[in-house]
Amino acid sequence: MARVTVEDCIDKVENRFDLVLLASHRARMISSGSQITIDRDNDKNPVVSLREIAETTVSPGDLKEDLIHSLQKYVEVDEPEPEVPLIGAGGVDADVVTSDRMTEEELLKGLEGLAPPEEVPEEDAE
Numbered sequence: 001m002a003r004v005t006v007e008d009c010i011d012k013v014e015n016r017f018d019l020v021l022l023a024s025h026r027a028r029m030i031s032s033g034s035q036i037t038i039d040r041d042n043d044k045n046p047v048v049s050l051r052e053i054a055e056t057t058v059s060p061g062d063l064k065e066d067l068i069h070s071l072q073k074y075v076e077v078d079e080p081e082p083e084v085p086l087i088g089a090g091g092v093d094a095d096v097v098t099s100d101r102m103t104e105e106e107l108l109k110g111l112e113g114l115a116p117p118e119e120v121p122e123e124d125a126e
Helices: 003-009 016-031 045-054 060-071 104-114
Strands: none
Touching: 003 016, 003 045, 016 045, 016 060
């Protein structure tokens, strides 16, 4: 690669490893049919991509975002969660709490009902 082109790009992308990733991604984009933003001048795709980065006709930030997006296998989509009715919202039983808040006493009472009864160790008769 042209050393002058790499030295020009270091001003735009400080890390040489990031520069290699971005330039190679841009060269693959050019190979797949993306339009170039500068004159080719009989250069190959990696040199064209470095010249585009050096002349800031392509934003390094946009290239980085595009590279990350191309490497993602799962894209999270924010969807609204379905509304789930509360268990005690029907008011069927008078003992059921119908509000969103619960006092400590109600919580302890509910937890005591869920716990198995304590086993009393049997003493061996001698």
